[in-house]
Amino acid sequence: MATAVVEPGERETYLNREYGIKSWLLTVDHKRIALLYLAGITFFFFIGGFFALLIRLELLTPAGDLVQADTYNKLFTMHGQVMIFFFLIPAVPAVLGNFLIPIMIGAKDLAFPRINLLSWYLYIIAGALMLYTILAGGVDTGWTFYVPLSTEFLKTNVITAAVAVFISGFSSIFTGLNFIVTIHRMRAPGMTWNRLPLFVWAHYATSIIQVLGTPVVAIAIVLVALERLFHLGIFNPTLGGDPLLFQHLFWFYSHPAVYIMIVPGMGIVSEVVCCFSRKRIFGYQAMAMALLGIAVVGFLVWAHHMFVAGISVYAALIFSLLSYFVAVPSAIKVFNWTSTMYKGSITYQTPMLYAFGFIGLFTIGGLTGLFLAALGIDIHVTDTYFVVAHFHYIMVGGMVMAYMAGMHFWWPKISGRMYPEGWGRLAALIVFIGFNLTFFPQFILGYMGMPRRYWDYSRAPEFQILNVLSTAGATILAVGYLLPMVYFLWSMRYGKPAPDNPWNAAGLEWTIPSPPSTFNFDEQPVVTWEAYNYDEIKGEVPVAQ
């Protein structure tokens, strides 16, 4: 029950205020909910990662000799579904966003704490249903659920997977809704829009996408489920339907979804680069507008996933053109981060190392997006490993690195402990090396013509050497991800206690203790300074322990 067990002399924090499982499962404290999410997404990250390892092991040899074809098809399907819906989409917003946004704007909690908890429960229910799908034999539609394959031809757990994704979508919608209202209505006095940290701007942009886009994929999934259950013909051409209509409805969300995944990471990178360069961001307005620009234009490019699907030539031309438009704000951000480092006073703590990695790898990932937007090239490389490499550069090289940067940067605030800096840097290096070795060869594989979702490539053994390199990289990458698991857990007990502001960073979250007390602020702050006021903050980043 709600027994507070605070020792005399010990400060009350959100962690020790109440103990007991009920105090966690019925909490409405945004910080505790963030940790509940952290447990969930970490769990699903390792499930999805495990599937990835099996995929890469199978691809070591051209023949399909590790698992059966159907099993392999389930592995890549569930790797995609788990990683996208249960890790990438919620990770930064639901963990770091939940924890930090109220604090960063000077509020005591999100606008709707109970809806926040509801979001978590929806996530867990969806996750449980996904787990059930996996244990009940899996699903093999591909994460894209294309029809008529998924409605008429597969006998696996399509409906349960679809419902799991549907429910997780509502978790995402409610989180986005909560953030938008919070950012609009709960900023402390003086915290104007122009003083918001870019982390908050990024989550605002992300939330807009979540709120507008997710319902469309929800209805697409409902229609697929209805079609499958009742043998309808909404998408089935033999019954009068059109399979391309599904693709349009699906990608209308799923393209903006990739911005849901990356934009919060961009917010993190801005915070980290500023802190470890001791500089305010170069071009604050441009950075904020770029975030909104990505969110808006991101809704206009979905059919670039369908250039060879049978759409008209004119539609393809328009979507290709728009896809180049959306690349511009992303490019601006990379240039601005780099410029922020100019004449800074830079140190190389783990968050900054991950931020460097993000800038470099997101650049490569983004540039390869330009290849895909070029219609003539896309004909050749779409549905090949080139695309796989492109999106993994953005999602893993970009997003997961940003997530790691954020976890390391704010770990002291969240847990009250420092992680071991030496191990942090080592893990960052291992991740960088492992990542590039895993995914760079896949660009080449794609251009050579290796299609996606191939269990067996024994008719094309020339693909093997690059696949072996890729698998080698994957094992290194796995080590790089296991290390933080271990040392974060270790630090919770043995890490050095963290001061309020271990990095001497700007931002309201660093003005309160680590870990924060339940209601964040003793008194509502009144903000009179600009964001990233590193000119006013005395001192550099304290030397690493």
Add this chain to the structure above:
Amino acid sequence: MLQNMPFWPARASAAANNVDALFIFLVVVSGLMTALIFTMVVYFAVRYRRQAGRRAEQIDGSHALEITWSVIPFCVFMVFFAWGAVIYFRQRTPPQDSAEVYTVAKQWMWKFEHMEGQREINELHVPVGRDVKMIMTSQDVIHSFFVPAFRIKQDVLPGRYTVTWFHATKPGTYHLFCAEYCGTSHSGMVGSVVVMEPKDYEAWLTGGGNQPLAVTGERLFSELGCITCHRSDTPGRGPNLVGVFGKPVMLEDGRTLTADENYLRESIVDPSAKIVRGFKPIMPTFQGQISDEQLNALVAYVKSLGPSQSMPTGGKSMAAAPTETQ
């Protein structure tokens, strides 16, 4: 030079040159951009590392720089767009007198039918130096016809035709992959395109003794009763089909469209969808009564009904003089 580069896919079509040229351009530009960013990040990280006595210099931003590094990349992107668009437009526009091959994809094999009547499974023989147009449909789920050496790919859909084309430039055997996930043996739906010298191709053709596709279609046209309404001698209950292919058709709701393969196909499986002006909607549907291959034969036959032809010689066959490279 590229031919011998390791890890470079075979270049066996006219399109491959164009696609590779754009690709290399993209690689160079991207490589430069990547090198620039990497260098700057590393250089700044080292040059501006924390040093005793030096503080960071706050720089708010620069409108000029923001505009510059928005406009210049945008212009470069427009070059990428335009170049890619040209290649794509060409790839989506098969030349008028291409030789034709009807393709039926199904889980998990490729079935090809040449106009001369040859049928192949998973292997496609074509002559070098000819434009070849693939008219494709699927019997079940969405597949995708992918020949890396030609740099072409086109999804193959159930219920309609999609089209792609190529101009092979180098004899040899090249991979054919299905590139749209289609179930259990998606990775088994692999075959080859065999490009032959013209005389070898002629020899291969004659070794079959097959009935040309359009002749099969003519037989079906009569057997299925189409000929009772679609007559060419006197006005019948259905439109006269001689010369209909490729020409505008006026529908009774006022729309005009061009009679392409998809229109012909739809007219057979869903005749009430589009009624020709001046005719009644009395044609029965043949959906479910004929296979995709029979449908292909009928379409090939109707296409062959030109105003100056009295006997179907089989549409565009490949046993004719090679056309110029596109």
Add this chain to the structure above:
Amino acid sequence: MHNSPAATATHEAHQNPAHLHHFATAQQQKDAASLGMWLFLVTEVMFFGGMFCAYLVYRYWYFGDFGAASKSLAIELGAVNTAVLICSSLTVAMAVRCAQVGKQKAMVVYLLLTIALGLAFLGIKGIEYREKFVQHHVPGQASFHLDEHIPGHPDTPVNQQHAQVYFSLYFAMTGMHALHMIIGVGLFAFLTYQAWKGAYSPEYYTPVENAVLYWHFVDIVWIYLFPLLYLIDRHP
């Protein structure tokens, strides 16, 4: 704020719903709830929007068949339902008004009326659905058959497959709408109970206001559904 455990525990247990502790002022809380509700309705627009999009595409392609299928719907029942919902929007607006001026009994009456009208709508919908089952107009069933011709073309029978697409969308869209109505009725049942207990006053009636917004939205969806589904190509 007080950080002592006892104080905060008590504070939470006795939170005034009109002034939750994490808000600085009651006005801020009201504004937040209002914005949140509107945002939620935006998501609902996008949700129904996907189905409307599918509907628009197929109506364009299969206009004649859609017209034929639409004729088989009971326009009288649809019209009555439209009137029922419009009346319920009136009763629900009156309920908010009563809350604003503190007329608790009247508010309860109007809420009950709203529920009654909502149930009437659902009942009539049920009758319509049953009609569809009896007439074999349920898509996906082997017994499906629509015995109609294309409006304006007495000798052209309807394409059964295209008609099934119409009915698939009919059931999906009206079914989704009905589901939202059921949820709405449930919400209002809860609200009525709370109102009867005196939970709402001129100072605090946010839940009523927000639920009413939801109800208006569900009503508007029907205002679109009715002409799009029932009134395609009707001739006197």
